[in-house]
Structures are given as structure tokens and as C-alpha cells.
Amino acid sequence: MSWARCPSRDHRGHHDDEGFQDVLRGRGTRGRSGREPHALPHPQVGHPRASEGGAPCLPPPSVPPTAHRRRRAMKPEFERPSNDVDLGAIALNRAVSRRDFLTAAAAGGAALLLSGVPASAVVASRASAAPRDSVVLLWNKAFLDGVRESKLGPPMVARALAIAHTCIYDAWAAYDHRAVGTRLSGSLRRPPDERKLSNRVQAISFAAYRAAADLFPRSTATIFDPLMASLGFDGADISRDTSTPPGIGNVAAKAVLEDRHADGSNQLGDALGGSPGVAYSDYTGYAPKNDPMDVRVPFDPTSVRDPNSWQPLRYVDGSGNVVTPSFVGAQWPRVATFAVAPGSLRSASGPARFGTGGYITQARDLLDLSADLTDEQKVIAEYWADGPHSELPPGHWNLFAQFVSRRDHHGAQSHGIERDVKLLFALTNAIADAGCCAWDNKRTFDSVRPITAIRTLFHGQVVRAWAGPYQGTKMIDGATWFPYQPRSFPTPPFPEYSSGHSNFSAAGAEVLRRFTGSDRFGASTVLRAGSSRIEPGLVPSSDLTLSWATFSDAANQAGISRRYGGIHFEQGDLDARATGRMAARDVWRKAESLWEGG
Structure with a gap:
């Protein structure tokens, strides 16, 4: 099946069918610093069942993410679906977390409860109970609880969710009249008289259980x-x-798991050169070029031997331990992908280099953002952070998929199961492949994070910037600059270019748009006054609503959130938005070919 080619717009709003190739040719995708760029060009869009040549050509979204302030907090009211299994996470009438969803009853509207800030920060307007969830959503929620209990990094989470939903897809395919599995093709296909709802539910559950126990073993007894x-x-x-x-x-x-145990991730900790028995340990011999920066003491410029390269950080984590995390996922360029050719989305030029005007400009642009952060921008930075003990950035889009399933009334019958299987199969594999693209660039360019670049460039100089919690904007020594992040997790432990958040989110948005046949999202979340983890009691000054008219709006906001948070430079964000959508395009084509019979 082919898709209609749309004349796309680049981030400046110009039509450019070649916009997706800019990053691969070394031109990058740049916009004006500190401003939400237009949606990146969309290569091909349509509905999963669109006929040949009839796929709709959708324009880039024109409605930007909005934030509306509300003076009066609203108390959450929600019900659990009748078949929703309580995994020990939430009690009714208590503060809610991002794993709880509400779908609005009136006029197809929706309110989505998701938050990167404490559970007490999230409220939602009155909404009706969600329709009966399919067994696929029940297992998806269990997988996300497994992620929250694990200590996996973002690319590991993306891989795990893709494997789990691939196991579900392959089991479901045995009871479909056309779909073929990823490992055993059509060899498991059952006759028509066995293609019953009860058989599908049981086969899916056994496949999901085996995958979950393999990928998140510490949660087997408590969740699965x-x-x-x-x-x-x-x-x-x-x-x-x-x-x-x-x-x-x-x-x-079993077929999927055995294949993925040898996919280069070192899940079992048995790779030669890795740490024996340590899951996902690096076996490639990566060593940072710079000495660790201890953020507890004054900055030492001599620790930075190469200002182009990533520098490990030493800090006190949320458990009170002094830690110096190594490069998480240094081996990821060797991990097998689902559809994207390894290295095919690697940038031709990479990030700006030390000694160039671009290197200085990107640092100054981030300082300007830091100095002028609004409550809305701070809330955006925290909402999308998805740090330790959350479902992490890849899992965030699984939550959005759950919302779409309920919004569009997939339900728990065979048709709803089919739609949920296909949606989450394509979504998670797109996000996993986008993660491989991001980590390929991270390992290739080993690029410096803003905290190192800014302190190196401006130590001993007075700069205007956010001065820390409750300090507001001040004139400070550049050597003391700190991103808008918790002291217990100042910056993720891997290189800057390109952004994982932007890759994951662009891929997720592209699949959701293709699957539903529209970029329409219509979700929102309310953050309570004073709910910040970085400046609790102060930010936001009043209740603040984040809303997304389109999936692209949400993905773009996820990308720019890392610039608000001082984690990424502009190029690392925008280039990743482009490659994330490219990865999703390739995955979508392969996933669709499988469920259409190969």
C-alpha cells in the first residue's frame, strides 16, 4: 500500500518536500530560539485502511499548544472501568497520577490526566467513566507499572515496550485471517472456528505475561x-x-524473546566485554573524554579536556547517594532495529563545534531562555521530564495511545482488541527505532551537554540567567549556571545530540496521526498552583492547563520542554523531531505490511 505524498512545510512555514532530508545532508533544522517552531514536515499521512491513492493529505497543525490559567482548583472525580484491574497503584478519591485517565462525555471532548509533576499537582474536570478497556490496554498499563518499578534508561524502556507489544501482536496474529507474525510468519494461524474473543484474550495474555516477566522480572510477583x-x-x-x-x-x-536476547542490547548481561550478569551493561569500551563534574562544588574548568564532548556529572541522587552515572546505552548503535536501517538517520554534520559561532550562539540562546522562563515554560519542562520512577519518555506516548483508544471507543471486543494491538505494536516499535536513531547520534558525536558548555564558555563572566530555586533571574557567574532541573537529577547521563525526547515524541505523534487518520488530539492536563518539584509552593502561581489540539502540538512541546529545562540545545531538539518522524514512517510501512499479510 502506498501513501499520498503531501507538500510539507519546514519549521519556518515554507513548503519543502525535502525538509526531512535536511538533517541528513548536514543542514539541520533550525528555528528562532525560545519560540515554539511550526510542526516539522510530515512525510506521508493517512488512515490505516485508506485505499490506494486515497490517503488524505493533511496540512501541518496551525494551532499551537496553549496554557490557560485557572484560579480555582478542581477536584478529580473518576471511576475505574468495570474490568480495570487494580494493580495496587491508585485509591479512589486520592490525588491522581499520570497513569489515570478520564475521557469526557460531551461532544467528543477529552481531559487527559498525565503529569511530570507530583500526583497532587494533577486535577481534571468532571468526566464520565472510560469505556471497557481491552485486554491489550490492561497489559499495557501493567507494562508501564513494570517500567516505573524498574531502573531502566530511556532506550531500554523503548525497546522493552516494543518487545512486549510485539509478543502481543504475534499471538493475536495467529487468530487473524490475514496478519502474519514477526518471527513465525503465518505458521501459528488457527482455523476460523477458533478465532473467538476468549481465545484471543487468553493467547494475548500468555504472550504478554511471558514478555513482562522477561523484561521486568522484579515486577512479576507484584504486578504480572x-x-x-x-x-x-x-x-x-x-x-x-x-x-x-x-x-x-x-x-x-518465546520466538520473539529468544531473538531479542541476541539483539545487541545485552539485556542478559552476557555480552563479551560487558559487566558479567549486569543487564544492559556497555560492552563496547566507551570512555568519556572529560573528567566528571561534581555539581556540589565550584566548577573546575580543567575537568573539561574536550569542550565538544559529554562530561559525566557527580551529584546526590533522590535516595541520598553520591552517584556518577556512566553513559546509559553506549552500546545502543549496535541494537537491532525493527524497520530503520542502522545508521541511516545519522546526521551528516552533527552539532555545533567548539570555536564556532554556532557553539556560542546555542549557549547564549539557552541562557536567554533560562533568564526569561515563565511559569508556563517551567511547568512544561517539569511535565515532560519523565525522570526516575516514571514511565519515562517512551512510555508517555503509550499513555497517549490509551487515551486515544478510549476517546475513539475501541472497547474490549474483538474489533477493539485488533485496533489496540495494531496501534501499540506500531507505536512502540516506532519509538524504539527512533531511540536507536537518537542513541546512534549520541554515540557518534559524543556531544557536550549545556551544563558543561555554558560553564566552560562563561566561567568568570557575569551572565543573566535563572539563579536557582526561589532565586528568580539574576546576574550570576556563568560557572554557577544550573539547568531548570532537580539537584538530584541535574541532566540525564548521556550525550546531548540528538534529543531522545524529541525523537521519541515525533515518532509517537506520527504513528498516532497515521493510525487515526488525523492529527487531532484534544487532550489537556491541569497542574495545580505550587505543585512544582523544583520550586514547590511557588510554581505555578495559579492552576495552569496544558492542552494540545494535535499530536504534533504535543510532540513539539515535548521537544522544546528540554530546552526550557536546560537539557538540550535547539539543533539537538529540531533535528531529532525530523528523524523521529522519518523513523515512524519506516516502521509504519513495515507494521502495516505485516498486519495486511506480509
């Missing part, structure tokens, strides 16, 4: 065993009899 029991299934059933639903699920998952 209780879910299986609540569904009436016995996780101890390891049957390989493919004439039964448990056998289908077990065999489908």
Missing part, C-alpha cells in the same frame, strides 16, 4: 502474577501446544 490471576489464567502454564491459546501465546513470545 496478580493480573494473570484476575483474568483467570495460570502463569505457570508453560504449554507449547499451539492448538491451545496458552500454547500460542507461549510459543509466540
